[in-house]
Amino acid sequence: MQINQNTSIQKKRIAVLGAGFSGISxxxxxxKKGYEVHVFEKHSSAGGRARQFRTENGFAFDMGPSWYWMPDVFEQFFNDFGYQAKDFYELKSLHPQFEIIFKDEKVQVPEKYEDLRNLFEQIxxxxxxQLDKFMDAxxxxxxxxxxxxxxxxxxxWTEFASMRILKNAGKLDLLSNFDAYVNKFFKDARLKMIMEFPVIFLGAAxxxxxxxxxxxxxxxxxxxTWYPIGGFYEVIRAMKTVAQELDVKFHFNAEVQRIKTDSNSIQSILVNGEELEFDEIISSIDYSHTEKLLPEEKRNYDDKYWKNRTFAPSCLIFYLGIKGKVQNLNHHTLFFEHELATHIDDIYTHQQWPEKPLFYVCCPSKTDxxxxxxExxxxxxxxxxxxxxxxxxxxREKYLEEMLAxxxxxxxxxxxxxxxxxxxSYCVNDFKKDYNAYGGNAYGLANTLKQTAIFKPAICNKKIKNLHYTGQLTVPGPGVPPSIISGKIVANEI
Structure with missing residues (x-):
C-alpha cells in the first residue's frame, strides 16, 4: 500500500473509511482544506451501497439508490468545487415521475406540478x-x-437558535406525525398514499x-424526479473524479481491521494487516461496526444502545435481465395493491417476512x-x-415468483x-456481509422524532478527539442527499 509515512511532513493526514456517498463527500x-486524504474501501470499487456491476450479456445494474430527488443538493456539492452536475452526467426529468399500482387501478404521477394539481382534483x-397549501408549507x-x-x-439544541428557525418553529411541525398531518389535507386513500410514499425512504411508518x-x-x-444517464453510479463516478482532482488517494480491497488508540486519540489503523498512522479518522462505514474496531471503553455506545434504536428496514432486491421488452411498465413503479400499514406492521411489529408485500420496480432501460x-x-x-x-x-425465490406474477x-x-x-438476488445476509450493516439494515436509522437531530448518534467520538463519523447512521440521516451533506458536516469538524 503506497502511503508516505514520513512524519516530518507538516500536512495533516486524514483517513476516510469507506467510499460511499458520505465518505467521498x-x-x-x-x-479542499489542504489536508492529505486517503480513502480505504473494502470492495474493489467506490460507491458502497451505490456500486454498479455489469454482466457478460450486456446489463449494467445499480446495486442500490435509484431515486434522484433533491437535485439542488447534488448541484451544491459540485458547485462547492467549481463544477456543475452537467459537467459529469446528463440528467433526464422523468414523465411520469412514477406510477402507483393500487388494487383496482393505477395512478401516474405527472412530471409537471400543474398536471399533478389536475390529477388531485380529478380524484x-x-x-x-389542498395540494397547494400542503406544498406551500x-x-x-x-x-x-x-x-x-x-x-x-x-x-x-443551541445550534438551532437562529432567528429564522425560532420565528418559523410553528411552521416546521416538529411535534406532529406525518400520517396525521396528511390526513388534515386529504381524504382519499390514493392521495394519502401518494403524499405518504416519499417518507418511506426515511425508514419508518x-x-x-x-x-x-x-x-x-x-x-x-x-x-x-430525475435520472442520470448511465445509471446512479454516474454520480459516484463524478464525485470520485472531483476527489481525485483534489489529490485524494483511493485504496480499494482495503479493509480496516482494527483502530488502535492511546488515552484519548487514535494512534493508527490496521488495514489488510498493515499498521498506518493518521492525524484524523472519518468513518463512513457502519457506525456500530466502527465502534467494534475500538476497545470497549473507547466506544460512544454499547450493544444495548444499538438494540434499542429503530432501524430502517432491510430489503430483498432482485437484479433481473429480461429478454425482450416489457410493455406498460414505467421507469419507476410502486406495487401497492395491499395496505401499507399491513406491510409496515410485518416489518416493525411482527418482524417477519410480509404476508401481503408491497414492492418497487425500477426499469431504467425505459429511459437509458x-x-x-x-431490445x-x-x-x-x-x-x-x-x-x-x-x-x-x-x-427469496418464493417472493420473486409473487412479484413477477x-x-x-x-x-x-x-x-x-x-x-x-x-x-x-440481494438481501439481509448480503447487507451484513458486504457492509457490516447492523441487523442487515439497508438505509440506516429511521428518522423518527426520537432519532432526529441531537438524538442521532454523535458525529464525533466523545472519548477520542480525532475520530469522527459520517453517513446514514448519524446526522442528518438516511438517503443519498443527506449522506452527501453528512460528509460536508463532518469535514467542518476537522
Whole structure:
C-alpha cells in the first residue's frame, strides 16, 4: 500500500473509511482544506451501497439508490468545487415521475406540478387547492430545513437558535406525525398514499415520522424526479473524479481491521494487516461496526444502545435481465395493491417476512439505452423487509415468483420467469456481509422524532478527539442527499 509515512511532513493526514456517498463527500471537503486524504474501501470499487456491476450479456445494474430527488443538493456539492452536475452526467426529468399500482387501478404521477394539481382534483374535488397549501408549507420547511437545519452537526439544541428557525418553529411541525398531518389535507386513500410514499425512504411508518419531513414532498414533486444517464453510479463516478482532482488517494480491497488508540486519540489503523498512522479518522462505514474496531471503553455506545434504536428496514432486491421488452411498465413503479400499514406492521411489529408485500420496480432501460441490450429490459425489484430475518434462497425465490406474477398482471406480459437471461438476488445476509450493516439494515436509522437531530448518534467520538463519523447512521440521516451533506458536516469538524 503506497502511503508516505514520513512524519516530518507538516500536512495533516486524514483517513476516510469507506467510499460511499458520505465518505467521498467527506474526502472532497477535507482535501479542499489542504489536508492529505486517503480513502480505504473494502470492495474493489467506490460507491458502497451505490456500486454498479455489469454482466457478460450486456446489463449494467445499480446495486442500490435509484431515486434522484433533491437535485439542488447534488448541484451544491459540485458547485462547492467549481463544477456543475452537467459537467459529469446528463440528467433526464422523468414523465411520469412514477406510477402507483393500487388494487383496482393505477395512478401516474405527472412530471409537471400543474398536471399533478389536475390529477388531485380529478380524484378528490377541492384537493388541488389542498395540494397547494400542503406544498406551500412543504416549501417553507424545505427552505428552512435545507438552509438552517440539515447542515448542523447537532452537538446541542443551541445550534438551532437562529432567528429564522425560532420565528418559523410553528411552521416546521416538529411535534406532529406525518400520517396525521396528511390526513388534515386529504381524504382519499390514493392521495394519502401518494403524499405518504416519499417518507418511506426515511425508514419508518408515516405515523412515526415528524411532519417536518413533508419537505421531502417538495424535494420530489416540486423539484422533480430525475435520472442520470448511465445509471446512479454516474454520480459516484463524478464525485470520485472531483476527489481525485483534489489529490485524494483511493485504496480499494482495503479493509480496516482494527483502530488502535492511546488515552484519548487514535494512534493508527490496521488495514489488510498493515499498521498506518493518521492525524484524523472519518468513518463512513457502519457506525456500530466502527465502534467494534475500538476497545470497549473507547466506544460512544454499547450493544444495548444499538438494540434499542429503530432501524430502517432491510430489503430483498432482485437484479433481473429480461429478454425482450416489457410493455406498460414505467421507469419507476410502486406495487401497492395491499395496505401499507399491513406491510409496515410485518416489518416493525411482527418482524417477519410480509404476508401481503408491497414492492418497487425500477426499469431504467425505459429511459437509458446503455444499461441493457437494445431490445431487452433491466429490472431492479425491491421489497422492504424486517432486519435480522431468516434469509435463504428458497424464501427469496418464493417472493420473486409473487412479484413477477404481479408485474405480469399489471403489464399484460407473460412468462417473465422464462424470459430471464440474468438474475441475482440481494438481501439481509448480503447487507451484513458486504457492509457490516447492523441487523442487515439497508438505509440506516429511521428518522423518527426520537432519532432526529441531537438524538442521532454523535458525529464525533466523545472519548477520542480525532475520530469522527459520517453517513446514514448519524446526522442528518438516511438517503443519498443527506449522506452527501453528512460528509460536508463532518469535514467542518476537522
Amino acid at each position: 467527506a474526502a472532497c471537503y477535507t482535501a 378528490e374535488p377541492g384537493a388541488a387547492q 412543504a416549501k417553507i420547511k424545505y427552505e428552512i430545513g435545507m438552509k438552517e437545519f440539515i447542515y448542523k452537526p447537532c452537538h446541542s 408515516p405515523s412515526n415520522i415528524p411532519a417536518l419531513y413533508s419537505l421531502m414532498n417538495y424535494g420530489g414533486y416540486a423539484l422533480g 439505452p446503455t444499461v441493457a441490450p437494445l 431487452d429490459e433491466n429490472l431492479f425489484v425491491l421489497m422492504p423487509v424486517a432486519n435480522d430475518l431468516e434469509d435463504n434462497d428458497a424464501i 404481479r408485474i405480469e398482471k399489471h403489464t399484460g406480459e407473460s412468462n417473465l420467469r422464462d424470459r430471464l437471461v440474468y438474475k441475482r
